Amino acid sequence: MNNATTAATSTRTAAISALGLRKSYGDKVVLDGIDLRIPEGTVFALLGPNGAGKTTTVEILSTLIAADSGEAWIGGHDVTTDADSVRDQIGVTGQFAAVDGLLTAEENLLLMADLHHLGRGEGRRRAAELLERFELTEAARKNVATFSGGMRRKLDLAMTLVGRPRIIFLDEPTTGLDPRSRRVMWELIRNLVADQGVTIFLTTQYLEEADQLADRIAVLDHGKLVAEGTAEELKRLIPGGHVRLQFSDAAGLTEAASVFDVATRDDESLSLQIPNNGSIANLRALLAIIDSTGVRAESLTMHTPDLDDVFLTLTGRQNADAAPAAPAARKESNR
CATH class of the missing domain: 3.40.50.300 (P-loop containing nucleotide triphosphate hydrolases)
Known part of the structure; x- marks a missing residue:
């Protein structure tokens, strides 16, 4: 809505x-x-x-x-x-x-x-x-x-x-x-x-x-x-949201992995998973980093928690005290 x-x-x-x-x-x-x-x-x-x-x-x-x-x-x-x-x-x-x-x-x-x-x-x-x-x-x-x-x-x-x-x-x-x-x-x-x-x-x-x-x-x-x-508002309450960057080769993946501190790298699928709560501000920050560092991703997809995650977390079936992290770039990166 x-x-x-x-x-x-x-x-x-x-x-x-x-x-x-x-x-x-x-x-x-x-x-x-x-x-x-x-x-x-x-x-x-x-x-x-x-x-x-x-x-x-x-x-x-x-x-x-x-x-x-x-x-x-x-x-x-x-x-x-x-x-x-x-x-x-x-x-x-x-x-x-x-x-x-x-x-x-x-x-x-x-x-x-x-x-x-x-x-x-x-x-x-x-x-x-x-x-x-x-x-x-x-x-x-x-x-x-x-x-x-x-x-x-x-x-x-x-x-x-x-x-x-x-x-x-x-x-x-x-x-x-x-x-x-x-x-x-x-x-x-x-x-x-x-x-x-x-x-x-x-x-x-x-x-x-x-x-x-x-x-x-x-x-x-x-x-x-x-x-x-709303369903979307509830989903944003729960940690686990992320942006997935897909790369065409291992070199591009390695280059992007050197930029982000809090990313999970998957060499088999040539993808990088970056925590993101789905907000416009966080997505804008991520895109700014990609633009300023020259990261060359083939595609970008947003993944947010679903209502299963909301239900399990809010009814005490799993612990999730930490808020989703915003994308962070390495300070030493000069890209």
């Missing part, structure tokens, strides 16, 4: 906001004072290992359970004092498809229409519309017990949309799906936001899913938010 888009997003009205949410079960602290602000019409992804507090956060924000302390608002309504208004605006899709296998797809949708107090005609129109949108029309009269995992998840999301919610909580919505079904769900989620301006609160352990879908990502660990930002 570019700076202009980020600025526009930050000025939007908050669809979801929370301040100091805390929740414990006995001596176990599940949420330890988290703050959130999620603008309307965006996708927000909450990442974290098992037991980090993701589902508890969704349950509090969707009025299923109460926080021990703190405040939260959904569409401007307090989740504690105005829970009915909150429920009128939201839809929730849990980790496991909440569909009735003894009913057909159409019957499942009509049941949801009844629960939302839609008239008979309106309910049938809404069911037909959703069956078509989710490409389930041909399977409308089949028992859901015969559906694949991907079809069940699509129907589950369709049932969530019967009441036309403005804010949708998706708690690990693609768990157990094959890669193709997962990508179908991603496209459906993107379309909800792009076509209808729906706000999505997504929890997931699939880091590619957050990278593909989310405008902003937060990492939750041991009940605390340890980082928040």
Whole structure:
């Protein structure tokens, strides 16, 4: 996301906001004072290992359970004092498809229409519309017990949309799906936001899913938010970014290796790896060194940490205390 888009997003009205949410079960602290602000019409992804507090956060924000302390608002309504208004605006899709296998797809949708107090005609129109949108029309009269995992998840999301919610909580919505079904769900989620301006609160352990879908990502660990930002902002927090210079011969590689103090040389691939955090300032400094010293590289490629690196580092699975180093040239170089 570019700076202009980020600025526009930050000025939007908050669809979801929370301040100091805390929740414990006995001596176990599940949420330890988290703050959130999620603008309307965006996708927000909450990442974290098992037991980090993701589902508890969704349950509090969707009025299923109460926080021990703190405040939260959904569409401007307090989740504690105005829970009915909150429920009128939201839809929730849990980790496991909440569909009735003894009913057909159409019957499942009509049941949801009844629960939302839609008239008979309106309910049938809404069911037909959703069956078509989710490409389930041909399977409308089949028992859901015969559906694949991907079809069940699509129907589950369709049932969530019967009441036309403005804010949708998706708690690990693609768990157990094959890669193709997962990508179908991603496209459906993107379309909800792009076509209808729906706000999505997504929890997931699939880091590619957050990278593909989310405008902003937060990492939750041991009940605390340890980082928040766009995918690119989070990646820049983690050491391991580097620039790779590729050379056509060993002489060029040797000449470049004599210039940089903090480079890793690979003679087999004729390449030089130089630590760099991916910022414009660091890249500009590197290019200035290359230009001033006459280093003759065939190509230059940027490599930044991915969300796997972010997740593992921020949730304490590996130590990475040092910041990425800027490129440094040897002082004695007179090139």
